Amino acid sequence: MPDQDPRLALLLSVADDELILGHRHSEWTGWAPYLEEDLAFSSLGQDEIGHARLLYELAEPLAGKDPDTLALGRRPEEYRHAILCERPNRDWGYTIARQYLYDTADDVRLAALEDSSFAELAAAVKTIRLEERYHLDHARQWFSRLAAGPVQARQRFAEGLEAAMGEAMALFETLPGEKVLVDDGVLPASNEELLAEWLGRVGQQLEEATLDWVLTEHARAAGEMVPTSSGEIEEGPSLSVPGIERSDGKWVHVGEFAGAGGRRGKHTDDFTELWEEMTSLYRAVPGATW
Amino acid sequence: MRTETSAVEERVRVALEGVPDPEIPACSVTDLGMVERLDVTDDAVEVDLLPTFVGCPARDIIGGDVAAALRDVAGDRDVRVRFVHDPPWTTDRITERGRARLRDFGIAPHWDRATGSAVTVPLMNVSGVPCPFCGSTETVMESGWGPTPCRTQHWCRACRNPFEGFKEK
Numbered sequence: 001m002p003d004q005d006p007r008l009a010l011l012l013s014v015a016d017d018e019l020i021l022g023h024r025h026s027e028w029t030g031w032a033p034y035l036e037e038d039l040a041f042s043s044l045g046q047d048e049i050g051h052a053r054l055l056y057e058l059a060e061p062l063a064g065k066d067p068d069t070l071a072l073g074r075r076p077e078e079y080r081h082a083i084l085c086e087r088p089n090r091d092w093g094y095t096i097a098r099q100y101l102y103d104t105a106d107d108v109r110l111a112a113l114e115d116s117s118f119a120e121l122a123a124a125v126k127t128i129r130l131e132e133r134y135h136l137d138h139a140r141q142w143f144s145r146l147a148a149g150p151v152q153a154r155q156r157f158a159e160g161l162e163a164a165m166g167e168a169m170a171l172f173e174t175l176p177g178e179k180v181l182v183d184d185g186v187l188p189a190s191n192e193e194l195l196a197e198w199l200g201r202v203g204q205q206l207e208e209a210t211l212d213w214v215l216t217e218h219a220r221a222a223g224e225m226v227p228t229s230s231g232e233i234e235e236g237p238s239l240s241v242p243g244i245e246r247s248d249g250k251w252v253h254v255g256e257f258a259g260a261g262g263r264r265g266k267h268t269d270d271f272t273e274l275w276e277e278m279t280s281l282y283r284a285v286p287g288a289t290w
Numbered sequence: 291m292r293t294e295t296s297a298v299e300e301r302v303r304v305a306l307e308g309v310p311d312p313e314i315p316a317c318s319v320t321d322l323g324m325v326e327r328l329d330v331t332d333d334a335v336e337v338d339l340l341p342t343f344v345g346c347p348a349r350d351i352i353g354g355d356v357a358a359a360l361r362d363v364a365g366d367r368d369v370r371v372r373f374v375h376d377p378p379w380t381t382d383r384i385t386e387r388g389r390a391r392l393r394d395f396g397i398a399p400h401w402d403r404a405t406g407s408a409v410t411v412p413l414m415n416v417s418g419v420p421c422p423f424c425g426s427t428e429t430v431m432e433s434g435w436g437p438t439p440c441r442t443q444h445w446c447r448a449c450r451n452p453f454e455g456f457k458e459k
Contacts, residue, residue, distance in 0.1 A: 036433040036443075043435045050345015050439075054375065120376075127344060127378035130459045134434060 006177025007118060007186055008062040009080065012070075013175060013263055014109070015055035016081035019071055020271070021102060022048030023278055024089055033092060044099075044135055051128050058120055072282035076275045082262040084167035086271040090160070093153070096146060097160030100139040101168035101202065107136055108198045109171075117185035147209040161206070161214045169195060169242060169253065173263045195253055199244065203251025215244050215251055293365055299330045301363040306337070309359045312348045313438050316395035319356060323383025326374060334368040335360050340379035343439045343459070349373065381458050392456060393422040397441065400458040419455050421446035431455070 025045030032038040056067035063070060084102065089095045110129050116122040146157035172195035181187040189197075206212040242253040281288060306328075307320045319325060319339065327338035337356060341349045353371050360369045381400065384392070389399045398419050418427045426448035433443040434457075442455040 036435065039433065039437075040435040043439045046345045046347065046439050047343065048345070050343065054344050123376035123378070127375050130378055130380065131343060131345075131439075134457070138434065 005062045006175070006180045007121075008059055009176045009263070010181055010187060011055050011059040011062070011121070012080040013082075014113075015052045015059065015070070016079045016262075017085050017102075017106075017171070018048040018055070019052035020079070020081045020274065021085040021098075022046070022052065023274060024085065024087075025099075027089055028095070040138060044138065047131050047135065051131070054124050054128070055121075058124060068282070072279045076267055076271055077265040079267065079271070079275075080263055080265065082167065082171045082173065083266075083268060083271075084164060084171060085262075086267060086274055087164075087167070088270055090163070091156060093146065093156030093158075094160035094163055096139065096142040097157055098164045098168070099135070100143050101161070101164050102171070103132065103136045103139045104202055105168065105171045105194075105198050106132060108194050108201070112187070112189045112194060115185075115188045117188075121186070143205070143209070147211060158211055158214055161211065162217055165214060165218045169199070169244075170261045172198065173261045175263055195242075199251050199253055203244075203246075212251070215246075218244055295330050295332065298335065298363065298365065298367065299328070302328060302330060302335055302337075302360060305359040305363045306356065309352070309355050311342075312351050312355075313346075313440075314392070314395060314397065316391045317384075317388050319352060321385050321388030321391055323385060323388065324352075324379065326377075330367070332367075334370060335364045336370045336372075338372050338374045340375065340377075340383070341373055342379050343457075344375070345439055347438075379459070381456065384456070396422050396453055398422045398444065398453060398455045400442075400455050419444055421449060421451065422453050423451050424449040429453075 022045045025041045025048060028041035029038060029045075032041055052071065053067050056070040059070060060066055065073070084098060087094075087098070107129075110125050110132060113125045114122055114129065116125070143157075146153045148154075149157075172191040174191050175181065175187075178187065178191060182190050203212065203215060206214060242255040244251055245254050246252075303320075306325055307318050309319050311317050311319065311322060314322075322342060324339050324342065325337060326340050327336070329336040337360065339353065339356065341352075346352075353373060357369055357371045360371070384399060392399050398421065400419055417430045419429055419431065420427050421429050421444075424446060426446055428447040429444050430447070431442055431444050432452075436443050436454055440457050440459075442457055444453050444455055445451075446453060
Protein backbone atom coordinates (compact mmCIF):
# COMPACT_ATOMS: atom_id res chain seq x y z
CA MET A 1 0.00 0.00 0.00
CA PRO A 2 1.50 3.35 -0.94
CA ASP A 3 1.88 5.58 2.11
CA GLN A 4 1.15 8.74 0.19
CA ASP A 5 -0.52 10.85 2.85
CA PRO A 6 1.95 10.91 5.76
CA ARG A 7 -1.01 10.93 8.14
CA LEU A 8 -1.76 7.39 6.95
CA ALA A 9 1.72 6.23 7.97
CA LEU A 10 1.14 7.72 11.43
CA LEU A 11 -2.34 6.22 11.86
CA LEU A 12 -1.22 2.78 10.68
CA SER A 13 1.83 2.79 12.93
CA VAL A 14 -0.28 3.34 16.04
CA ALA A 15 -3.25 1.22 14.92
CA ASP A 16 -1.10 -1.73 13.84
CA ASP A 17 0.85 -1.62 17.13
CA GLU A 18 -2.44 -1.83 19.02
CA LEU A 19 -3.92 -4.56 16.81
CA ILE A 20 -0.87 -6.83 16.85
CA LEU A 21 -0.03 -6.43 20.54
CA GLY A 22 -3.76 -6.79 21.27
CA HIS A 23 -3.64 -10.10 19.43
CA ARG A 24 -0.67 -11.25 21.53
CA HIS A 25 -2.51 -10.17 24.71
CA SER A 26 -5.51 -12.23 23.64
CA GLU A 27 -3.30 -15.33 23.52
CA TRP A 28 -3.21 -15.29 27.34
CA THR A 29 -6.95 -15.99 27.40
CA GLY A 30 -7.29 -19.31 29.16
CA TRP A 31 -3.56 -19.54 30.00
CA ALA A 32 -2.71 -16.66 32.33
CA PRO A 33 -1.29 -17.51 35.78
CA TYR A 34 -4.66 -16.98 37.43
CA LEU A 35 -8.21 -15.99 36.60
CA GLU A 36 -7.89 -12.24 37.29
CA GLU A 37 -4.96 -12.00 34.88
CA ASP A 38 -6.81 -14.08 32.33
CA LEU A 39 -9.53 -11.42 32.45
CA ALA A 40 -6.98 -8.60 32.55
CA PHE A 41 -5.16 -9.65 29.40
CA SER A 42 -8.41 -10.51 27.63
CA SER A 43 -9.65 -6.99 28.42
CA LEU A 44 -6.32 -5.37 27.54
CA GLY A 45 -6.45 -7.13 24.19
CA GLN A 46 -10.07 -6.14 23.62
CA ASP A 47 -9.26 -2.50 24.43
CA GLU A 48 -6.23 -2.42 22.14
CA ILE A 49 -8.08 -3.99 19.22
CA GLY A 50 -10.92 -1.50 19.80
CA HIS A 51 -8.45 1.38 19.67
CA ALA A 52 -7.05 -0.05 16.44
CA ARG A 53 -10.56 -0.15 14.95
CA LEU A 54 -11.15 3.50 15.82
CA LEU A 55 -7.84 4.52 14.22
CA TYR A 56 -8.58 2.39 11.11
CA GLU A 57 -11.88 4.29 10.85
CA LEU A 58 -9.89 7.53 10.71
CA ALA A 59 -7.54 5.94 8.15
CA GLU A 60 -10.39 4.72 5.91
CA PRO A 61 -10.74 7.87 3.77
CA LEU A 62 -6.94 8.16 3.43
CA ALA A 63 -6.36 4.51 2.56
CA GLY A 64 -9.52 3.94 0.53
CA LYS A 65 -10.06 0.73 2.51
CA ASP A 66 -12.55 -0.07 5.23
CA PRO A 67 -11.41 -0.96 8.79
CA ASP A 68 -11.82 -4.73 8.33
CA THR A 69 -9.75 -4.67 5.14
CA LEU A 70 -7.08 -2.61 6.86
CA ALA A 71 -7.01 -4.92 9.87
CA LEU A 72 -7.12 -8.25 8.05
CA GLY A 73 -6.81 -7.71 4.31
CA ARG A 74 -3.21 -6.57 3.97
CA ARG A 75 -0.11 -8.57 3.16
CA PRO A 76 2.32 -8.98 6.08
CA GLU A 77 4.79 -6.48 4.62
CA GLU A 78 2.06 -3.83 4.51
CA TYR A 79 1.71 -3.72 8.32
CA ARG A 80 3.49 -0.85 10.05
CA HIS A 81 3.70 -2.03 13.68
CA ALA A 82 6.97 -2.18 15.57
CA ILE A 83 8.59 -5.62 15.71
CA LEU A 84 8.27 -5.56 19.53
CA CYS A 85 4.50 -6.04 19.18
CA GLU A 86 4.70 -9.20 17.09
CA ARG A 87 7.04 -11.15 19.38
CA PRO A 88 5.52 -14.20 21.10
CA ASN A 89 4.55 -13.81 24.75
CA ARG A 90 7.39 -16.11 25.90
CA ASP A 91 6.92 -16.10 29.69
CA TRP A 92 5.20 -13.86 32.25
CA GLY A 93 8.39 -11.88 32.82
CA TYR A 94 8.72 -10.94 29.15
CA THR A 95 4.97 -10.31 28.82
CA ILE A 96 4.98 -7.80 31.68
CA ALA A 97 8.29 -6.24 30.63
CA ARG A 98 6.96 -5.68 27.14
CA GLN A 99 3.61 -4.38 28.39
CA TYR A 100 5.39 -1.94 30.68
CA LEU A 101 7.77 -0.67 27.99
CA TYR A 102 5.02 -0.52 25.37
CA ASP A 103 2.35 1.16 27.46
CA THR A 104 4.82 3.72 28.78
CA ALA A 105 5.74 4.47 25.15
CA ASP A 106 2.07 4.58 24.18
CA ASP A 107 1.42 7.06 26.99
CA VAL A 108 4.25 9.30 25.76
CA ARG A 109 3.09 9.31 22.14
CA LEU A 110 -0.64 9.64 22.91
CA ALA A 111 0.03 12.56 25.26
CA ALA A 112 1.72 14.29 22.32
CA LEU A 113 -1.05 13.36 19.88
CA GLU A 114 -3.72 14.90 22.12
CA ASP A 115 -2.42 18.23 20.79
CA SER A 116 -2.36 17.10 17.16
CA SER A 117 -3.57 19.54 14.50
CA PHE A 118 -5.41 16.52 13.00
CA ALA A 119 -8.56 17.26 14.99
CA GLU A 120 -10.25 13.88 14.58
CA LEU A 121 -7.12 12.11 15.76
CA ALA A 122 -6.73 14.44 18.77
CA ALA A 123 -10.34 13.69 19.78
CA ALA A 124 -9.91 9.93 19.34
CA VAL A 125 -6.72 10.00 21.38
CA LYS A 126 -8.46 11.79 24.26
CA THR A 127 -10.94 8.96 24.67
CA ILE A 128 -8.28 6.26 24.12
CA ARG A 129 -6.10 7.75 26.86
CA LEU A 130 -8.92 7.46 29.41
CA GLU A 131 -8.65 3.70 28.90
CA GLU A 132 -4.89 3.42 28.45
CA ARG A 133 -4.23 4.73 31.97
CA TYR A 134 -5.65 1.43 33.24
CA HIS A 135 -3.18 -0.44 31.05
CA LEU A 136 -0.26 1.58 32.36
CA ASP A 137 -1.48 1.07 35.89
CA HIS A 138 -1.64 -2.70 35.33
CA ALA A 139 1.92 -2.72 34.01
CA ARG A 140 3.26 -0.52 36.83
CA GLN A 141 1.71 -2.67 39.53
CA TRP A 142 3.24 -5.82 38.04
CA PHE A 143 6.54 -4.00 37.59
CA SER A 144 6.64 -3.28 41.32
CA ARG A 145 5.54 -6.77 42.20
CA LEU A 146 8.07 -8.60 40.03
CA ALA A 147 10.94 -6.19 40.75
CA ALA A 148 10.43 -6.63 44.49
CA GLY A 149 9.52 -10.29 44.21
CA PRO A 150 11.41 -13.49 44.93
CA VAL A 151 14.70 -13.95 43.09
CA GLN A 152 13.26 -15.90 40.21
CA ALA A 153 10.46 -13.39 39.56
CA ARG A 154 12.90 -10.49 39.56
CA GLN A 155 15.38 -12.33 37.37
CA ARG A 156 12.85 -13.37 34.76
CA PHE A 157 11.40 -9.84 34.68
CA ALA A 158 14.91 -8.46 34.14
CA GLU A 159 15.54 -10.99 31.37
CA GLY A 160 12.28 -9.86 29.78
CA LEU A 161 13.36 -6.23 29.96
CA GLU A 162 16.71 -7.09 28.41
CA ALA A 163 15.08 -8.97 25.55
CA ALA A 164 12.54 -6.22 24.88
CA MET A 165 14.60 -3.06 25.38
CA GLY A 166 16.16 -2.66 21.93
CA GLU A 167 12.94 -3.46 20.12
CA ALA A 168 11.02 -1.13 22.43
CA MET A 169 13.26 1.74 21.36
CA ALA A 170 12.30 0.94 17.77
CA LEU A 171 8.72 1.95 18.63
CA PHE A 172 10.12 5.44 18.02
CA GLU A 173 11.58 4.71 14.62
CA THR A 174 11.23 7.74 12.37
CA LEU A 175 8.10 7.51 10.22
CA PRO A 176 8.07 7.92 6.45
CA GLY A 177 7.11 11.57 5.89
CA GLU A 178 7.73 12.45 9.52
CA LYS A 179 9.14 15.89 8.77
CA VAL A 180 5.88 16.93 7.10
CA LEU A 181 3.89 15.51 10.03
CA VAL A 182 5.92 17.50 12.54
CA ASP A 183 5.92 20.70 10.45
CA ASP A 184 2.13 20.49 10.09
CA GLY A 185 1.62 19.85 13.79
CA VAL A 186 -0.02 16.48 13.09
CA LEU A 187 2.74 14.89 15.17
CA PRO A 188 3.50 17.62 17.73
CA ALA A 189 6.88 16.12 18.68
CA SER A 190 9.31 14.11 16.57
CA ASN A 191 9.82 10.45 17.36
CA GLU A 192 13.34 11.25 18.48
CA GLU A 193 11.97 13.71 21.04
CA LEU A 194 9.38 11.16 22.16
CA LEU A 195 12.11 8.54 22.49
CA ALA A 196 14.11 10.87 24.73
CA GLU A 197 11.09 11.45 26.95
CA TRP A 198 10.30 7.72 27.16
CA LEU A 199 13.87 6.73 27.90
CA GLY A 200 14.09 9.37 30.63
CA ARG A 201 10.98 7.96 32.30
CA VAL A 202 11.92 4.31 31.89
CA GLY A 203 15.51 4.97 32.97
CA GLN A 204 14.39 6.67 36.16
CA GLN A 205 11.94 3.90 37.03
CA LEU A 206 14.51 1.19 36.37
CA GLU A 207 17.02 3.03 38.56
CA GLU A 208 14.50 3.23 41.39
CA ALA A 209 14.13 -0.55 41.14
CA THR A 210 17.94 -0.98 40.75
CA LEU A 211 17.32 -2.65 37.43
CA ASP A 212 19.11 -0.03 35.35
CA TRP A 213 21.90 -2.51 34.61
CA VAL A 214 19.50 -3.70 31.92
CA LEU A 215 20.19 -0.41 30.13
CA THR A 216 23.94 -0.80 30.56
CA GLU A 217 23.71 -4.26 29.05
CA HIS A 218 21.75 -2.86 26.14
CA ALA A 219 24.30 -0.09 25.67
CA ARG A 220 27.02 -2.72 25.40
CA ALA A 221 25.15 -4.79 22.85
CA ALA A 222 23.36 -2.12 20.82
CA GLY A 223 24.03 -2.02 17.14
CA GLU A 224 25.97 -5.25 17.17
CA MET A 225 23.54 -7.98 18.09
CA VAL A 226 19.91 -8.65 17.52
CA PRO A 227 17.67 -11.00 19.48
CA THR A 228 15.94 -13.47 17.19
CA SER A 229 12.48 -14.87 17.57
CA SER A 230 13.81 -17.78 19.59
CA GLY A 231 15.50 -15.38 21.98
CA GLU A 232 18.97 -16.30 20.79
CA ILE A 233 21.42 -13.62 19.88
CA GLU A 234 22.70 -13.49 16.36
CA GLU A 235 24.78 -10.95 14.56
CA GLY A 236 23.16 -8.88 11.91
CA PRO A 237 21.87 -5.45 11.10
CA SER A 238 18.23 -6.49 10.71
CA LEU A 239 17.17 -3.90 13.28
CA SER A 240 19.58 -1.16 14.12
CA VAL A 241 18.62 0.88 17.17
CA PRO A 242 20.38 3.70 18.97
CA GLY A 243 22.64 3.04 21.91
CA ILE A 244 21.98 4.29 25.43
CA GLU A 245 24.20 6.16 27.85
CA ARG A 246 23.86 7.89 31.18
CA SER A 247 24.60 11.57 30.93
CA ASP A 248 24.03 14.28 33.56
CA GLY A 249 22.10 11.89 35.78
CA LYS A 250 19.75 10.87 33.02
CA TRP A 251 19.47 8.02 30.51
CA VAL A 252 19.67 9.26 26.92
CA HIS A 253 19.97 7.66 23.52
CA VAL A 254 22.95 8.09 21.23
CA GLY A 255 23.16 7.45 17.52
CA GLU A 256 20.40 7.11 14.97
CA PHE A 257 18.02 4.53 13.62
CA ALA A 258 18.91 2.74 10.43
CA GLY A 259 15.25 3.17 9.51
CA ALA A 260 14.62 -0.36 8.30
CA GLY A 261 12.20 -1.65 10.93
CA GLY A 262 8.50 -2.22 11.39
CA ARG A 263 7.46 1.29 10.34
CA ARG A 264 8.65 0.38 6.85
CA GLY A 265 7.05 -3.02 6.80
CA LYS A 266 10.03 -5.10 7.90
CA HIS A 267 8.89 -7.96 10.13
CA THR A 268 10.11 -11.31 11.40
CA ASP A 269 8.93 -14.90 11.02
CA ASP A 270 7.05 -14.40 14.29
CA PHE A 271 4.73 -12.03 12.45
CA THR A 272 4.22 -14.40 9.54
CA GLU A 273 2.88 -16.99 11.97
CA LEU A 274 0.70 -14.47 13.79
CA TRP A 275 -0.61 -13.05 10.50
CA GLU A 276 -1.52 -16.48 9.17
CA GLU A 277 -3.60 -17.22 12.25
CA MET A 278 -5.10 -13.75 12.64
CA THR A 279 -6.26 -13.52 9.02
CA SER A 280 -7.14 -17.18 8.42
CA LEU A 281 -10.91 -16.75 8.55
CA TYR A 282 -10.80 -13.51 6.58
CA ARG A 283 -8.80 -15.21 3.83
CA ALA A 284 -10.81 -18.45 3.86
CA VAL A 285 -14.21 -16.74 3.68
CA PRO A 286 -13.84 -13.35 1.99
CA GLY A 287 -16.49 -10.90 3.14
CA ALA A 288 -17.54 -12.98 6.13
CA THR A 289 -19.21 -11.10 8.96
CA TRP A 290 -19.06 -12.25 12.53
CA MET B 291 -50.09 14.10 6.54
CA ARG B 292 -46.63 14.11 8.04
CA THR B 293 -46.20 13.82 11.74
CA GLU B 294 -44.85 17.05 13.17
CA THR B 295 -41.16 17.17 13.90
CA SER B 296 -41.61 17.96 17.59
CA ALA B 297 -43.95 14.99 18.04
CA VAL B 298 -41.46 12.66 16.34
CA GLU B 299 -38.68 14.03 18.50
CA GLU B 300 -40.62 13.15 21.62
CA ARG B 301 -41.28 9.64 20.32
CA VAL B 302 -37.59 9.23 19.48
CA ARG B 303 -36.63 10.21 23.01
CA VAL B 304 -39.02 7.67 24.45
CA ALA B 305 -37.76 5.02 22.02
CA LEU B 306 -34.12 5.65 23.00
CA GLU B 307 -35.03 5.26 26.66
CA GLY B 308 -36.25 1.78 25.77
CA VAL B 309 -33.03 0.55 24.10
CA PRO B 310 -30.97 -1.39 26.67
CA ASP B 311 -27.24 -1.97 26.76
CA PRO B 312 -27.09 -5.71 26.00
CA GLU B 313 -24.30 -6.18 28.55
CA ILE B 314 -26.19 -4.25 31.23
CA PRO B 315 -29.86 -4.71 30.33
CA ALA B 316 -31.04 -2.72 33.36
CA CYS B 317 -29.74 0.48 31.72
CA SER B 318 -30.81 2.17 28.51
CA VAL B 319 -28.48 4.03 26.18
CA THR B 320 -30.02 7.22 27.59
CA ASP B 321 -29.29 6.17 31.19
CA LEU B 322 -25.65 5.61 30.25
CA GLY B 323 -25.36 9.02 28.61
CA MET B 324 -24.49 7.56 25.24
CA VAL B 325 -26.80 9.83 23.21
CA GLU B 326 -24.70 12.82 22.16
CA ARG B 327 -26.93 14.36 19.50
CA LEU B 328 -30.49 13.94 18.34
CA ASP B 329 -31.73 15.76 15.28
CA VAL B 330 -35.14 15.35 13.70
CA THR B 331 -35.75 17.12 10.41
CA ASP B 332 -38.51 16.84 7.83
CA ASP B 333 -36.59 14.06 6.11
CA ALA B 334 -34.51 12.30 8.69
CA VAL B 335 -33.91 11.20 12.24
CA GLU B 336 -30.23 11.42 13.08
CA VAL B 337 -28.64 10.18 16.27
CA ASP B 338 -24.98 10.35 17.28
CA LEU B 339 -23.95 7.86 19.96
CA LEU B 340 -20.81 7.78 22.08
CA PRO B 341 -19.53 4.28 22.80
CA THR B 342 -18.73 3.81 26.48
CA PHE B 343 -15.48 1.89 26.03
CA VAL B 344 -13.95 2.16 22.56
CA GLY B 345 -13.51 -1.60 22.18
CA CYS B 346 -16.94 -2.48 23.57
CA PRO B 347 -17.99 -5.65 21.75
CA ALA B 348 -21.64 -4.61 22.11
CA ARG B 349 -21.12 -1.44 20.09
CA ASP B 350 -22.47 -2.69 16.78
CA ILE B 351 -25.35 -4.50 18.48
CA ILE B 352 -26.33 -1.26 20.25
CA GLY B 353 -26.11 0.67 16.98
CA GLY B 354 -28.41 -1.85 15.30
CA ASP B 355 -30.87 -1.87 18.21
CA VAL B 356 -31.04 1.92 18.23
CA ALA B 357 -31.63 2.07 14.49
CA ALA B 358 -34.40 -0.54 14.73
CA ALA B 359 -36.10 1.31 17.59
CA LEU B 360 -35.94 4.59 15.68
CA ARG B 361 -37.39 3.07 12.51
CA ASP B 362 -40.48 2.13 14.51
CA VAL B 363 -41.19 5.78 15.30
CA ALA B 364 -39.62 7.64 12.37
CA GLY B 365 -42.45 7.05 9.89
CA ASP B 366 -41.12 7.72 6.40
CA ARG B 367 -38.12 9.68 7.63
CA ASP B 368 -34.64 8.22 7.06
CA VAL B 369 -32.90 6.88 10.13
CA ARG B 370 -29.18 7.53 10.54
CA VAL B 371 -27.21 6.30 13.53
CA ARG B 372 -23.50 7.08 13.91
CA PHE B 373 -20.88 6.47 16.55
CA VAL B 374 -18.72 9.49 17.34
CA HIS B 375 -15.85 9.99 19.78
CA ASP B 376 -15.89 13.70 20.37
CA PRO B 377 -16.42 14.53 23.18
CA PRO B 378 -15.04 11.42 24.88
CA TRP B 379 -17.61 9.41 26.80
CA THR B 380 -16.94 9.68 30.52
CA THR B 381 -18.55 8.05 33.52
CA ASP B 382 -20.11 11.30 34.68
CA ARG B 383 -22.42 11.15 31.65
CA ILE B 384 -24.34 8.34 33.39
CA THR B 385 -27.57 9.90 34.60
CA GLU B 386 -28.84 9.81 38.17
CA ARG B 387 -31.43 7.25 37.12
CA GLY B 388 -28.72 5.27 35.34
CA ARG B 389 -26.67 5.18 38.54
CA ALA B 390 -29.63 3.94 40.53
CA ARG B 391 -30.33 1.26 37.93
CA LEU B 392 -26.68 0.17 37.90
CA ARG B 393 -26.76 -0.21 41.68
CA ASP B 394 -30.01 -2.17 41.53
CA PHE B 395 -28.34 -4.43 38.95
CA GLY B 396 -25.43 -5.02 41.34
CA ILE B 397 -22.85 -2.79 39.66
CA ALA B 398 -21.41 0.09 41.67
CA PRO B 399 -20.76 3.33 39.82
CA HIS B 400 -17.26 4.34 40.92
CA TRP B 401 -18.09 7.98 41.00
CA ASP B 402 -20.56 8.48 43.77
CA ARG B 403 -22.55 11.69 43.62
CA ALA B 404 -24.05 10.99 47.03
CA THR B 405 -20.68 11.43 48.70
CA GLY B 406 -19.34 13.71 46.01
CA SER B 407 -16.09 11.81 45.93
CA ALA B 408 -14.46 10.81 42.70
CA VAL B 409 -12.29 7.72 42.83
CA THR B 410 -9.04 8.47 41.07
CA VAL B 411 -5.45 7.25 40.79
CA PRO B 412 -4.14 4.82 41.88
CA LEU B 413 -6.76 3.15 39.83
CA MET B 414 -6.39 -0.52 40.51
CA ASN B 415 -6.03 -0.60 44.25
CA VAL B 416 -8.90 1.65 45.14
CA SER B 417 -11.08 0.62 47.99
CA GLY B 418 -14.13 2.29 49.41
CA VAL B 419 -16.35 2.02 46.33
CA PRO B 420 -19.81 1.86 47.97
CA CYS B 421 -21.30 -1.63 47.94
CA PRO B 422 -24.43 -1.66 45.72
CA PHE B 423 -26.11 -4.13 48.08
CA CYS B 424 -25.57 -2.69 51.56
CA GLY B 425 -24.04 0.72 50.89
CA SER B 426 -20.97 0.08 53.02
CA THR B 427 -17.68 1.61 51.93
CA GLU B 428 -15.76 -1.17 53.73
CA THR B 429 -14.93 -2.67 50.35
CA VAL B 430 -11.83 -3.66 48.41
CA MET B 431 -11.17 -3.90 44.70
CA GLU B 432 -10.13 -7.44 43.87
CA SER B 433 -9.33 -6.80 40.23
CA GLY B 434 -9.40 -3.90 37.82
CA TRP B 435 -10.75 -6.28 35.18
CA GLY B 436 -14.06 -8.04 34.91
CA PRO B 437 -16.53 -9.66 32.50
CA THR B 438 -16.45 -6.66 30.16
CA PRO B 439 -13.79 -3.98 29.58
CA CYS B 440 -15.87 -1.42 31.49
CA ARG B 441 -16.17 -3.40 34.74
CA THR B 442 -14.11 -4.14 37.84
CA GLN B 443 -14.47 -6.72 40.65
CA HIS B 444 -14.90 -5.92 44.34
CA TRP B 445 -15.53 -7.53 47.70
CA CYS B 446 -17.67 -6.06 50.44
CA ARG B 447 -16.31 -6.79 53.91
CA ALA B 448 -19.56 -5.67 55.56
CA CYS B 449 -22.17 -7.84 53.81
CA ARG B 450 -19.59 -10.31 52.47
CA ASN B 451 -20.77 -10.14 48.89
CA PRO B 452 -18.74 -9.87 45.73
CA PHE B 453 -19.90 -7.10 43.40
CA GLU B 454 -18.87 -5.37 40.21
CA GLY B 455 -17.96 -1.76 39.58
CA PHE B 456 -18.32 0.44 36.53
CA LYS B 457 -14.82 1.57 35.66
CA GLU B 458 -14.32 5.29 36.06
CA LYS B 459 -13.46 6.90 32.77
